[in-house]
Structures are given as C-alpha cells and as structure tokens.
Amino acid sequence: MSLKLVDKAAAKTEMDKHKITIQDLYLKEDRTLKEIMDIMAGSYDFVATKTQYERHFRKWGFRKNVNPSVWKFINHRQSKRKRAGKESDVYIDGVLVPKDKIRKEIGRNSVSTIEKYRRGNPPYNRSIPMTKPG
Incomplete structure (x- = not known):
C-alpha cells in the first residue's frame, strides 16, 4: 500500500486547471472516480485524494445520479x-x-x-x- 501526501492548496489550484478534463471523464465518458484518479495520475501527473475529488465534484455541481x-x-x-x-x-x-x-x-x-x-x-x-x- 502506498501513502500519498497531497498539498491541499496546490491540489485545489491544480484541480481547477483540470476541471474540464475531469468533467469530460466523469460525466461524458462515464468513468468511475477510481478510473479518473488513475488517468489523471498517469497521463497528467496529477495526484489528489478521493476526498479532494469528491469535494470538488460537489463544488462544481457534478453528479451522475439524479433526484x-x-x-x-x-x-x-x-x-x-x-x-x-x-x-x-x-x-x-x-x-x-x-x-x-x-x-x-x-x-x-x-x-x-x-x-x-x-x-x-x-x-x-x-x-x-x-x-x-x-
């Protein structure tokens, strides 16, 4: 098991830079959060925690399930x-x-x-x- 240390302030600004890519992966390509984390780490050299992704999804209004x-x-x-x-x-x-x-x-x-x-x-x-x- 690997330990990830992620700077919160740096992850926030980087996350905002990748918003469109993340939105396309999550909503248009219907990828799972795990897949997005792997793609962002592998292709874009961007690492953030699951919680950071979830927080930003709420902030940006991304949702797959509808009321x-x-x-x-x-x-x-x-x-x-x-x-x-x-x-x-x-x-x-x-x-x-x-x-x-x-x-x-x-x-x-x-x-x-x-x-x-x-x-x-x-x-x-x-x-x-x-x-x-x-």
Whole structure:
C-alpha cells in the first residue's frame, strides 16, 4: 500500500486547471472516480485524494445520479411537449441523456395518477433544458 501526501492548496489550484478534463471523464465518458484518479495520475501527473475529488465534484455541481423529483419533472415536461407534437432531447449538466435511460428512469420514478391529482404538477426546474432533437 502506498501513502500519498497531497498539498491541499496546490491540489485545489491544480484541480481547477483540470476541471474540464475531469468533467469530460466523469460525466461524458462515464468513468468511475477510481478510473479518473488513475488517468489523471498517469497521463497528467496529477495526484489528489478521493476526498479532494469528491469535494470538488460537489463544488462544481457534478453528479451522475439524479433526484427522483427531477425525473418526475422531466416526465411531466416531456409529456406536455409530446401532447403539443414536439420531440424532446434532455440534457442534465450539459450532457445529453439517452432516450433509453430517460424511459427507464421515468418508469422507475413515475407518479401514479392519484398522486398526480393530489399533488398537482411537479415544481419547475430551470436546470433541466429540453430541446427539439438536433
């Protein structure tokens, strides 16, 4: 087992320099944190602890898992657009979500008809843009 000593201040500024690369690896290429740490250490000669990565992911707003209320909103908005005869692409954190994943997550997090009438429409979420496919 190797021991890593990482200077916090240096890691913070270096981490910010590599933000775009880390974002691409984590969100667009769907890499695990372990894979990202290995790639950054091997290809970019950048070493940081797991905790430092996690802290920066929170700071930058990187997330892979989405709250069930967001899926309910996506379902509501997508249904509304479909009734208007519009197709929809969904982006979360700037990454296009595949239609299969949307279908699966909406099915998993769907609202029953009774719950829909009891609660009304889900709250509007400006951070989830829906656009026509293109």
